[in-house]
Amino acid sequence: MTRFADSEIARVKDGPISDAIGRYVDWDRAKSVPSKGDFWACCPFHGEKTPSFHCDDGKGIYKCFGCGATGDHIRFVQEYLGKSFAEAVEYLGGSPDAQTDPETEARLAAERERKRREQDAAAERYREDERRKAYAIWREGRPLPGTEAEAYLAARRLAPVMDGLRLRYVPSQPYWHQKKVSGEKKPKPYVLYSGPALLSPMTRPDGTFAGVHITWFDPDRPGKKLALGDPETGEILPAKKIRGSKRQAAERLIMPAAFDRLVIGEGRETVLSAARAEKAKRPDRFVRTAFWASIDLQHMGGNATETVAHPTLKTKLGRPARVPGPVPDMSDEAAIPLPEFVREVVTLGDGDSDRFTAEQVHARAAARWAMTGRTIVAAWAPEGKDFNDLAMEEA
């Protein structure tokens, strides 16, 4: 085995890692900040359409947030060109014998392309399988009136249930969780709990089914979501889960046959509260309005071109936390598209989400959906409250 002096290894790692890697990937110009040595690309190790492969010249490392590939100059050459450590050092050091001949490079490129296509196909099969499972859950759902789901909504001042509301109820939905098994690498999935849940369908712009959003509620405490503890850590687990894909999907809760106005918010109950208030106070406007939930906060704005420093939140190391910024990445094909005929948009902001983070999302949504002749306004609940709290106070 060839031994290298530390100085030789240091020398091959001396240049910017983005130069070494940039020969093999196309940096994403919108996301990269070359002046800071900050580069993003679609990952060369797994198939993807939006860049999650990051390269940091300052630290001299790359890292993929999609597949976890990570390393330095040498590691990249080893992994990407299929070389040993010694060969990679010689390759980077410019030793003429170590350069790969065009034939080998072409063969390796073809092999990588084949692997990427295989991974893409496997991912697509997985997504379709998940979608079918999600649809099977939704199909089991039944109408809300007369059920404990209606009682849950009533306790939150969200009943009687509106006509045409796209929500269903299941009496016993399994809650899957994972536990570590000694001697095994992968945690083992098991059913931690089964109980009543609300279901709402996530649909794509063409109306096709994309997934289901499941919310478990506590049958013994009307109006309360399920507070299920993790048996291992004791921490409270999320009462909501989504199955299926968020890609271009939203929970289209109320869809009039014809509408030119859209009210959209992060959470289902926020949106329902707004719908009820509007139906009572402005029925003329209510009838021409669709009410959607965006599944989660960030999905409302889609991807950002860059992150921004949070004015008060800090990381564990005391640096400002970074959150997705106000400028939408218009190449994000997974973001929620709006039909062109929508002339008015109201984005609902909960006072109980972090305000700065939410403002960036609303700014992105407004910029993404901007169109001649369309107005977009943000409506904010008072600090510390959401629209559901307001409905409960007004009731």
Ligand SMILES: [Zn+2]
């Ligand atoms: Zn990757």
